[in-house]
Amino acid sequence: MQFLLNNEIVRVSDVEPTKSVLSYLREDRFLTGTKEGCAEGDCGACTVVIAELESEGLSLKSVNACIQFVPTLHGKAVFTVEFLRRQNNGNLHPVQQAMVDKHGSQCGFCTPGFIMSLWCLYNEHQEAKTIPIRSDVRSALTGNLCRCTGYKPILQAADAMFEVAPVTFDNDGLRDKLLALKTESPSTYSHTEGQLHSPTTTAELLQLRADHPEATLLAGGTDVGLWVNKQFRTLSSIIYLGDIPELKSITQNDQYINIAAGVTLSNAYKALAKHYPEMNQMWERFASRPIRNVGTLGGNIANGSPIGDSMPALIAIATRVVLSSVRGQRELLLEDLYLDYMKKDMAADEVVTLIKIPLPLADxxxxxxxxxxxxxxxxxxxxxxxxxxxxxxxxxxxxxxxxxxxxxxxxxxxxxxxxxxxxxxxxxxxxxxxxxxxxxxxxxxxxxxxxxxxxxxxxxxxxxxxxxxxxxxxxxxxxxxxxxx
Ligand SMILES: Cc1cc2nc3c(=O)[nH]c(=O)nc-3n(C[C@H](O)[C@H](O)[C@H](O)COP(=O)(O)OP(=O)(O)OC[C@H]3O[C@@H](n4cnc5c(N)ncnc54)[C@H](O)[C@@H]3O)c2cc1C
Ligand code: FES
Ligand code: FES
Known part of the structure; x- marks a missing residue:
């Protein structure tokens, strides 16, 4: 597998399939700017930025490195805090300089994570030639906890980072590099500790599921990552859903908003809130920005936790879910998927492929x-x-x-x-x-x-x-x- 690490190509063949991106960065690459706080996606000390080519173009997202597995980086680009200074010819990047100037750091443990969330926001707004308002900044920082500085200086730094000469990110250059990375690589990453299959079509996924009913399906990993970090589970066979373009589509007809299972929570709730503005607060309050950037609606529904957020809202508007396997497709009301605590009406060879949300009814x-x-x-x-x-x-x-x-x-x-x-x-x-x-x-x-x-x-x-x-x-x-x- 290969990916870009701080803009340089890296080829990897010897890390365990469930090694976290965070451990890889720190232990194998000595990029120790990225920190470990909680190892469960909560604190943001491990925030990195991951870029990938999507149908809408290049996307850059803040992500929790602690719960992402290394092989899922294949074909993507990862940026760590060490990149920022390099990007600005050895000088502090405006985001870093603003944090210094506004006293946005005390012990410093959380700081690289804040910097990376702010850097992502900075690039987004540089590209759009806009300045974020306070609510944008707050939203971008929902996944970063600071225990000593207090948030006010950090918010002030976010304002100040736009007040100095801009440093622009080379989006076109990265796009070209990512296009060049797209090779005919094998879709299975094999290691003595296990295998991670990365199908690129739904048909391939369903066949893999039929052949490996014992395998763990991995979408955004925001639940599965914790099984490894917190429950020390060994996952020797994984089927990764993140490389299947069909599973990332959102379409609409006169009855339904059709959200494919691999659509991220960020994109799914963006689409839903257009029709159901009542979901706006839920969108904002669902986990944090980095979790919503990778976690999927399909993962939330398939996990089926009794305290998951999407299900009660979607059940109340009669959402339907499509399960697919090599045997065909079946569709059921979302509420009928849940049989008992963490037990679902989903056969071993089935995968959630589509979520059909009815358009709002008049009255x-x-x-x-x-x-x-x-x-x-x-x-x-x-x-x-x-x-x-x-x-x-x-x-x-x-x-x-x-x-x-x-x-x-x-x-x-x-x-x-x-x-x-x-x-x-x-x-x-x-x-x-x-x-x-x-x-x-x-x-x-x-x-x-x-x-x-x-x-x-x-x-x-x-x-x-x-x-x-x-x-x-x-x-x-x-x-x-x-x-x-
Ligand atoms: C810090 C933090 C905060 C969180 N906050 C919230 C919150 O506020 N509200 C909330 O509801 N959840 C929350 N979660 C839980 C989690 O983010 C969601 O459940 C998320 O939607 C899971 O999606 P995923 O793509 O990451 O799933 P994964 O972790 O990849 O998978 C979850 C489960 O679903 C299975 N699976 C995934 N996709 C499919 C599919 N297409 N078909 C069949 N099975 C599939 C996997 O095998 C696994 O069993 C939080 C998690 C973290 C770490
Ligand atoms: S270490 Fe806390 S979010 Fe990753
Ligand atoms: S500066 Fe110490 S945790 Fe934020």
């Missing part, structure tokens, strides 16, 4: 709410998606789904049944809140107690009522503690 009111301890980069304690249609103030259709309340993402069937045909008024909403107790018996864990979860779910249903009631509905600014954040 349907939809909301989704995330409750977590932190605003950014936090797993939900409770997540809900709710959709309601009224016919002369009477509930003609309603779908309510919760995450964090049961062993799977689950519809509130008793509550929905109760609501159908009722007048959508205060008394109905209050009664529906109590009926939710028939639908869920949540558990207590580090994120919330069972009582907290139940009470929160009831309150979210009430909030949904307040925002969607026929008379005097409350606006988002009135119900949301974060308002327009």
């Amino acid at each position: 349907q009111a939809f909301r989704c709410y995330k409750l977590s301890k932190r605003y950014d980069s936090d797993i939900s304690a409770v997540f809900t998606g709710m959709a309601i249609t009224l016919d002369n103030d009477l509930v003609s259709d309603v779908k309510i789904a919760f995450g964090g309340m049961a062993a799977t993402p689950k519809r509130a069937s008793h509550t929905e049944q109760f609501l159908l045909g009722k007048s959508w008024d205060e008394a109905t909403a209050k009664q529906a809140m109590t009926i939710l107790k028939q639908d869920y018996s949540p558990m207590t864990d580090m994120r919330a107690s069972d009582q907290n979860r139940m009470q929160s779910a009831m309150n979210l249903l009430y909030r949904f009522y307040l925002e969607t009631r026929p008379v005097n509905p409350l606006t988002k600014e009135m119900t949301d503690v974060f308002g327009e954040v």
